[in-house]
Amino acid sequence: MNYSKEVILESIESFKSTIRKTQNGLISMSKKGSNTTLINKRLNAFIIGLAILESKDLNFKFEEIIEARDTLSSMLPSIIKLYNKSKEGSPQRTLLVRRIRAFEIVLEIINNTII
Numbered sequence: 001m002n003y004s005k006e007v008i009l010e011s012i013e014s015f016k017s018t019i020r021k022t023q024n025g026l027i028s029m030s031k032k033g034s035n036t037t038l039i040n041k042r043l044n045a046f047i048i049g050l051a052i053l054e055s056k057d058l059n060f061k062f063e064e065i066i067e068a069r070d071t072l073s074s075m076l077p078s079i080i081k082l083y084n085k086s087k088e089g090s091p092q093r094t095l096l097v098r099r100i101r102a103f104e105i106v107l108e109i110i111n112n113t114i115i
Helices: 005-032 037-053 062-085 091-114
Strands: none
Touching: 005 037, 005 091, 037 062, 037 091, 062 091
């Protein structure tokens, strides 16, 4: 569980970017009157993941951390699938590599230290 400072910083930026995109999606969905349960669940998982990476004081309930872990775990296969379909050297692939690594780091931290 030793990651370079650079990898951790890239992972933090990946989560921040994901949070911004999700918040924008949530606003758009809310305006349309769409069901936002899933996107809210994902947003909470991203916020918890970011807090873990930033080593912030976790003011989250154990159940919230477990739900975040499960949410991130369930999203990983679809992100990997997108990665496999992406063009080598493309900006999208770079983003996906960082997102996958960020998710894996957070999942490892949760599984090794919190549970």
